[in-house]
Amino acid sequence: MNIAVDQDKCCGAGQCALLAPEVFDQGEDDGIVILLNPSPAERFRAAVREAADVCPASAITVDLRP
């Protein structure tokens, strides 16, 4: 699984950091996404998938291939 984030699109909602705090964090003030781990372990798959789904700015792309 490989993840890419588009910080320019990110609106700072922090939904991703709420759902998968091991993978995503956010900047203190602007809230912009910080990708902690672009290739997380499989056990984070569902949470990462949901984070990408509910991102209100469509700023997260997930490639599920290993």
Place this chain on the structure above:
Amino acid sequence: MPGLRDHRGPPALTVPDDVVPDDVVIVGASAGGLAVAEALRRKGYQGGLTLLGAESHPPYDRPPLSKQVLSGVWARERAYLRQADELSALEADFLLGDPAVRLDVAAREVLTASGRLLRARAVVLATGLTPVRFQGQDGLAGVHTLRTMDDALGLREDLLDGGRLVVVGEGVLGAEVAATARGMGVDVTLVGLGDAVLADQLGDLVGGMLTRLHAERGVRLRLGVAVEGLSGSGGRVSGVRLASGELLPAETVVVAIGSRPATGWLHGSGLSVRDGVRCDSRCRAAPGVYAVGDLASWHHEKLDRRLRLENRTNAVEQARIVAANLLGEDRPYLPLPYFWTDQYDAKIQAHGFFPSGARVDVVEGDLEQNRFVALYHRDGKVTGVLGWNMAKAARLHRGRVADAIGD
């Protein structure tokens, strides 16, 4: 709907509601409609999938329209929600530029403007909102509403031509347009009925701060005043007439006085559409008919009241529930609302509810430094969390609202 029956062939089968459909038509190809389609596929749905869109653009994101697209920082393609290959991977039929004009609920048939008749086992209504207009504005060049990509590009062209802009409406959209236009060097006047920018949405404290921010950035503010109408000459707008009789001269006017659910095409369908499509707690309007996004009004079981949310987050969160329920799950939709707005260098995050008369306590940061988190309380409960340039801290308080609404 006798007109439809003639074209329909054999009568549609009666589908028990607990059966997974083998054919889904989604009316609306924007964020909510696309999210339903994607969630269905991800959950393993292999049946037919059709997305019907009124506009001819591929699915795009609306929040950037009043910001990055209007300012020109992004080319339009940057706002597209998916690349072409991602859309084809969905194996869905995208019928774009062809608005729906009628729905037969019992037969689950959708008639389009071009005369297509689409029949499916399940129909998802995702047609969003229509901006409210002033009477007579459509005949006047230079007057804009902002809902679609074409609206944004058209407004941008007028702003680049120079001249004065008057924005009518001090809500989120009006304020964002004013901020973006100022950033483009445009002469801007913001007119609104409310006493402060976004006071209706976020209360007096934040409203006051936003009002000062716009004033500091050079927006002329005419708040607490009613607009009577538009003036024009030679087919082009010349200004905005206030109820006092005063005329605010303008070469361009943006009308941002609210929106209505785009349910005109559903009149006569038998669905209740008084304020959006009335759904149950599962976002279901009728057997096999669901609604998602700005136009869906549903019963929030935890709050035990009816809600209809006009924000981007709601479209995708609700879509996940609709997709699950279409496939036979039985999930209530229980969101904690969230929206954001960016104006100049202020990034505001709003989680929960901000009722008028709420007590507002700053719990982190400092108002003076334009960096704070505020909790909104009513009846002894935390109803909302607002972050002003403190996005992460605001999100970390979000749980307090969730606790209060029982989520």
